[in-house]
Each structure stands twice: as structure tokens, then as C-alpha cells.
Amino acid sequence: DAGITQSPRHKVTETGTPVTLRCHQTENHRYMYWYRQDPGHGLRLIHYSYGVKDTDKGEVSDGYSVSRSKTEDFLLTLESATSSQTSVYFCAISEGARTNEKLFFGSGTQLSVL
Amino acid sequence: RKEVEQDPGPFNVPEGATVAFNCTYSNSASQSFFWYRQDCRKEPKLLMSVYSSGNEDGRFTAQLNRASQYISLLIRDSKLSDSATYLCVVNIRGGGADGLTFGKGTHLIIQP
Numbered sequence: 001d002a003g004i005t006q007s008p009r010h011k012v013t014e015t016g017t018p019v020t021l022r023c024h025q026t027e028n029h030r031y032m033y034w035y036r037q038d039p040g041h042g043l044r045l046i047h048y049s050y051g052v053k054d055t056d057k058g059e060v061s062d063g064y065s066v067s068r069s070k071t072e073d074f075l076l077t078l079e080s081a082t083s084s085q086t087s088v089y090f091c092a093i094s095e096g097a098r099t100n101e102k103l104f105f106g107s108g109t110q111l112s113v114l
Numbered sequence: 115r116k117e118v119e120q121d122p123g124p125f126n127v128p129e130g131a132t133v134a135f136n137c138t139y140s141n142s143a144s145q146s147f148f149w150y151r152q153d154c155r156k157e158p159k160l161l162m163s164v165y166s167s168g169n170e171d172g173r174f175t176a177q178l179n180r181a182s183q184y185i186s187l188l189i190r191d192s193k194l195s196d197s198a199t200y201l202c203v204v205n206i207r208g209g210g211a212d213g214l215t216f217g218k219g220t221h222l223i224i225q226p
Contacts (some may be wrong), residue, residue, distance in 0.1 A: 042216030105157035
């Protein structure tokens with residue numbers, strides 16, 4: 001158990017509304033990631049963080065922003081949700097991005113944008 | 115050519131049989147390779163890393179073929195509990211977890 005908690009587990013929202021997903025870890029890992037998983041696609045990286053207030057874009061970052069004000073929390077925000085952002089979102093941690101690429105995932109958030 | 119490609123399956127295999135599937139990757143400079151397992155509606159979990167010399171973990175064997183740019187996963191004496199989707203993961207940039215690229219997965223069904 002990598003001590004990763006995602007909230008909420010499920011969310012239904014309307015197009016145009018802001019949405020924030022939270023990832024919380026208990027083991028003080030430096031690196032945290034947000035992925036989305038859609039049918040017909042592999043998991044795709046949205047944003048990642050390599051420390052407090054240090055974040056960078058992934059492959060599919062448009063329409064998303066992130067914040068990391070504490071080591072343990074990594075927030076993903078959809079400023080104005082669209083139907084194309086309906087997906088399953090996974091948070092992940094790694095023990096060290098350069099020396100250890102093994103990822104440990106949270107249980108996921110199912111987001112539906114109507 | 116897609117960066118990481120897997121046969122989606124499903125592979126329907128009787129319990130106790132041996133099953134193998136491959137994953138091809140496009141970037142010859144890739145350095146890190148992994149297999150993850152994902153159960154239905156669950157998060158992916160690391161199954162094993164894939165080393166140049168090949169590696170084995172119980173009933174599971176992973177191989178890397180750099181010349182042909184593919185990795186393989188072999189499962190011996192398959193169990194019902196092996197039913198899952200197996201994700202191939204390749205670091206296409208040669209370093210850093212931000213460079214990991216996931217395949218779409220191979221769906222395996224072990225039948226009693």
C-alpha cells in the first residue's frame with residue numbers, strides 16, 4: 001500500500017463548471033503525477049510534480065492546471081469542465097523520477113461531465 | 115508506428131495453460147520497460163520490471179528483445195486470478211517517470 005488517497009472517488013458535473021480532484025499521499029514522496037485513462041488510449045500523463053510548487057506539463061495538459069502547496073497533496077483542477085474530460089483520473093507517485101521510475105497509483109476518480 | 119503497441123485481445127486461455135503476449139515499441143533509445151496489471155475498474159499495479167537479461171518472478175517471465183524492439187510477458191500455469199489487463203510501459207525518453215508511455219493493454223481471460 002503506497003498510502004495514496006484520491007478524492008472524490010466519483011463525481012458528476014456539468015459542462016463549464018470548475019472541478020478539483022485531490023491526491024493525498026502519506027509517505028512523503030517527492031514525485032507525483034496525474035494521468036487520465038480513456039477507452040482506446042493508454043494512460044496519458046496530464047501534469048506531474050517534482051516537489052512543492054514544482055510542476056510541469058505532461059502529454060495532455062490543455063484544460064488542466066495543478067497545484068502542490070504541500071508535499072502530501074497534489075491537486076488537479078479543470079477550470080471549466082468539458083465533456084471530453086469525462087474520464088478516469090489516476091494519481092500516482094514514484095519514489096524518484098530519475099532513479100526509480102516505478103509508479104504506484106491511487107484508486108482513481110471517475111469523472112463524468114454532462 | 116505507434117510508440118507502444120499491444121494486441122488488445124482478449125486472450126481466452128484455459129486454466130493451467132501457458133500464455134504469452136508481446137509489446138512493441140518504436141523508440142530504439144528506450145531504456146526502461148515494465149509490465150503493469152490492471153483489474154477491471156481498479157488502478158494499475160506494477161507487475162514487474164523488464165531487464166535486458168530477462169527476469170522471472172514465480173510463474174511470470176519477462177523478456178526484452180532490443181533488436182526487434184519488443185518486450186514479452188509469459189505466464190505459466192495460469193490461474194483464474196490472472197485474469198486482468200496487462201499494460202506494457204516503456205520509457206521512450208530514456209529517463210524520468212514523466213517519459214513513461216503506456217500501451218493500451220492486453221486483456222487476458224483465464225477460463226475454468
